[in-house]
Amino acid sequence: MRPAQVERIWTATASCWCRKKRPSAMASSDGVKVVDSGVQAALEKLRLGLPLGGRMKPTFEAMGRVLKTGAQLRFRTATGPDGKAWEKSWRAKNEGGQTLSLTRRLRNSLAYQATESSVAVGTNVIYAAIHQFGGVIRAKAGPFLSIPVTPAARAAGSPRNMTGLHVVQSLKGQFMLVDDKGVTQYLLKKQVTIPARPFLGVSDGDQKELLSIAEKHLQATWKR
Known part of the structure; x- marks a missing residue:
């Protein structure tokens, strides 16, 4: 078993x-x-x-x-x-x-x-x-980890599977992937603490x- x-x-x-x-x-x-x-x-x-x-x-x-x-x-x-x-x-x-x-x-x-x-x-x-x-998870394959923050992003699994995404930066310096409607789909982070x-x-x-x-x-x- x-x-x-x-x-x-x-x-x-x-x-x-x-x-x-x-x-x-x-x-x-x-x-x-x-x-x-x-x-x-x-x-x-x-x-x-x-x-x-x-x-x-x-x-x-x-x-x-x-x-x-x-x-x-x-x-x-x-x-x-x-x-x-x-x-x-x-x-x-x-x-x-x-x-x-x-x-x-x-x-x-x-x-x-x-x-x-x-x-x-x-x-x-x-x-x-x-x-x-x-523990801490760090980006390895690229500069950032892509953290899905919507059901649609989680269902897609990866930003590569979603169209119309582009990178924006908030006033606090947070990088994000947003869609054509301005909805944040992924947060981009160098590391995350679990x-x-x-x-x-x-x-x-x-x-x-x-x-x-x-x-x-x-x-x-x-x-x-």
Whole structure:
């Protein structure tokens, strides 16, 4: 189930992953730690209590479902695992709607992979890491990045796919691409800063659910 070209952000009993590679601005990050010491201890008890040939995968699958659901719900609440609200995107502020939910591609790409020894929850969408950690995107192919600011510009994908655009400069020095009607379709910037909007991780409520899962599986093992 794990897509190709995926890297683990960290290695542990449970983890989150994003498709490589992470932007250089995020290189110092240690990743997203998911499981606390209480859950780790419960899992170790469960592992030691299993009979010969006993399986841990059902436990990790249950944990994967909790972590995936928690990550998906954060797109609805626009909050991180710590409960802090995401900074609203320009589109959400000016056009309405929810941040990081225009196409829901990122949310819908979330998946988990469980084995007998671990579970990983994450996505293979290439731009996931920049939203998870934040960072700076700089123009490389030309002097400017073209930032679409209208539905029509977003649908076109690139200024090359729109006709009648010309460059203007505002009184504040901002370069823009406007159409024949004078409507600004793209902002031209040398770089943009993307704020961190973490969706992978674990909330206090998630931790309680993970601990409960480990304890229930442990109790079920001892009742056999």
